[in-house]
Amino acid sequence: MAASIIDGKQIASAIREEIRAETEALKARGIVPGLAVVLVGDDPASKVYVGNKEKACQAMGFHSEVHRLPAETPQDDLLALIERLNGDPAIHGILVQLPLPKHIDEKAVIDAIRVDKDVDGFHPVSTGNLMIGDDSLLPCTPAGCIELLKRTGIEIAGKHAVVIGRSNIVGKPAAMLLLREHATVTICHSRTANLEEIARQADILVVAIGKPKAIDARYVKPGAVVLDVGVNRLPDGKLAGDVDFESASEVAGWITPVPGGVGPMTITMLLRNTLTAAKRIHGIG
Numbered sequence: 122m123a124a125s126i127i128d129g130k131q132i133a134s135a136i137r138e139e140i141r142a143e144t145e146a147l148k149a150r151g152i153v154p155g156l157a158v159v160l161v162g163d164d165p166a167s168k169v170y171v172g173n174k175e176k177a178c179q180a181m182g183f184h185s186e187v188h189r190l191p192a193e194t195p196q197d198d199l200l201a202l203i204e205r206l207n208g209d210p211a212i213h214g215i216l217v218q219l220p221l222p223k224h225i226d227e228k229a230v231i232d233a234i235r236v237d238k239d240v241d242g243f244h245p246v247s248t249g250n251l252m253i254g255d256d257s258l259l260p261c262t263p264a265g266c267i268e269l270l271k272r273t274g275i276e277i278a279g280k281h282a283v284v285i286g287r288s289n290i291v292g293k294p295a296a297m298l299l300l301r302e303h304a305t306v307t308i309c310h311s312r313t314a315n316l317e318e319i320a321r322q323a324d325i326l327v328v329a330i331g332k333p334k335a336i337d338a339r340y341v342k343p344g345a346v347v348l349d350v351g352v353n354r355l356p357d358g359k360l361a362g363d364v365d366f367e368s369a370s371e372v373a374g375w376i377t378p379v380p381g382g383v384g385p386m387t388i389t390m391l392l393r394n395t396l397t398a399a400k401r402i403h404g405i406g
């Protein structure tokens with residue numbers, strides 16, 4: 122194996138210590154950061170992620186609420202809950218776990234969240250702010266990717282970053298954040314012609330396509346940095362990324378594993394966004 126591992130667990134844990142120190146300082150001023158997570162339905166992976174978010178908040182000393190609603194919850198009931206949380210002074214961050222059941226319009230739900238409590242960074246105003254470089258709460262997984270690069274000492278400015286995947290929650294915001302860090306950015310997707318050839322030009326390759334082990338050594342330039350955002354459950358119960366780790370790590374210079382790479386950063390960035398939201402709502406920082 123040629124590549125060095127980017128250890129997301131270790132980096133996430135260092136950031137959590139920074140968040141802990143800031144949280145203690147905030148609590149000394151009588152402000153307890155509060156996060157409300159809303160889960161609709163029984164998706165097994167979502168249940169695990171929401172449980173992990175709850176545990177992370179509790180471990181950080183945040184106020185934590187999880188609203189678990191049945192799969193058949195009418196959209197209006199969900200919107201009414203969000204409206205209540207928007208006005209709740211103990212809540213600084215609101216997150217609706219995705220995916221939602223099919224009868225619920227995801228956009229209507231995200232639009233209903235108060236922008237200054239939008240700790241997922243998915244609201245159209247947050248997205249617009251990201252585009253124009255204004256200070257908004259950043260989507261957690263893409264923000265985690267940038268932290269991994271910076272804290273590993275990887276230069277972003279002037280590099281060619283190729284993002285494979287154009288989802289609103291990972292691919293597009295990851296591309297915007299890399300651009301903000303002065304990378305030259307190419308976004309690829311399912312209809313990109315010559316994907317292999319374009320990916321092989323990347324100094325930084327971010328893969329977020331939701332297809333297990335789809336990207337192997339043929340797509341990686343020797344020495345490139347590979348960030349694997351995929352978390353796919355295989356039929357044998359094991360987790361795999363979107364990158365074929367065995368193959369790609371023979372060629373890459375740096376690579377994130379799955380599990381233990383980008384994944385642990387997602388909840389850490391959520392904690393950081395909740396802390397930031399609490400400070401801003403109280404006019405601090």
Ligand SMILES: Nc1nc2c(c(=O)[nH]1)N[C@@H](CN(C=O)c1ccc(C(=O)N[C@@H](CCC(=O)O)C(=O)O)cc1)CN2
Pocket residue numbers: 169170216217218219220241261262352360379380381382383384385386387388
């Ligand atoms: N409202 C949101 N919904 C979803 C988001 C999101 O950011 N906001 N992202 C994903 C799921 N997700 C958080 O919700 C998430 C995914 C993966 C991990 C993680 O820690 N992965 C670990 C492996 C965990 C395991 O064993 O299953 C890793 O990669 O090391 C955390 C959070 C979709 N929905």
